[in-house]
Amino acid sequence: MAEIHWVRDPDQGLKQAQAAGKMVLLDFSAAPM
Amino acid sequence: MSKFISEHFVPVKIHIKERPQDFGRFKAEWTPTLIVAEPDGTERHRSVGFLPADDLLAQLDLGLGKAAFSRGQFQQAREAFQSVVEHYPQADAAPEAVYWAGVSAYKASDSADSLKQAAIQLRQKYPQSEWTKKASVWVA
Numbered sequence: 036m037a038e039i040h041w042v043r044d045p046d047q048g049l050k051q052a053q054a055a056g057k058m059v060l061l062d063f064s065a066a067p068m
Numbered sequence: 069m070s071k072f073i074s075e076h077f078v079p080v081k082i083h084i085k086e087r088p089q090d091f092g093r094f095k096a097e098w099t100p101t102l103i104v105a106e107p108d109g110t111e112r113h114r115s116v117g118f119l120p121a122d123d124l125l126a127q128l129d130l131g132l133g134k135a136a137f138s139r140g141q142f143q144q145a146r147e148a149f150q151s152v153v154e155h156y157p158q159a160d161a162a163p164e165a166v167y168w169a170g171v172s173a174y175k176a177s178d179s180a181d182s183l184k185q186a187a188i189q190l191r192q193k194y195p196q197s198e199w200t201k202k203a204s205v206w207v208a
Binding site for chain 2: 038039040041042043044045047048049050051052053055057058059060061062063064065066068
């Protein structure tokens with residue numbers, strides 16, 4: 036399975052979504068890094 | 069899963085240790101929380117707590133349907149909701165998707181028969197679901 040390329044900054048993600056015409060998926064996590 | 073996510077979303081990971089301020093900003097009170105949002109940040113769907121892969125994908129598809137519905141794109145919404153039912157019939161999101169597929173079809177066509185058909189489908193496939201109760205007023 037291909038890896039998901041997560042954006043780490045929500046504002047950057049929103050900007051990218053605007054440019055790409057996509058929705059944003061915000062994943063709030065506390066899993067060990 | 070990664071293909072579906074990258075096709076439809078820009079995925080953003082917000083870790084409690086890295087960006088605790090964003091938990092407050094988006095009102096995330098527990099982890100994991102997943103939010104499907106428009107590019108302007110408007111939330112369309114939220115799922116709290118761990119889910120197995122199929123249930124998670126069903127939630128994301130449900131979120132896409134709700135986003136289309138909120139934009140008034142009722143045919144697109146109906147297709148997304150039907151995709152949930154078709155691909156993940158055992159997921160908890162499925163009965164909710166049947167409900168909203170019926171509402172989307174009604175909004176698109178103005179035919180109350182869409183609501184009745186959804187209620188019948190819910191009664192047959194998901195008799196225990198709260199969505200079946202909610203749709204029960206659509207059938208005599």
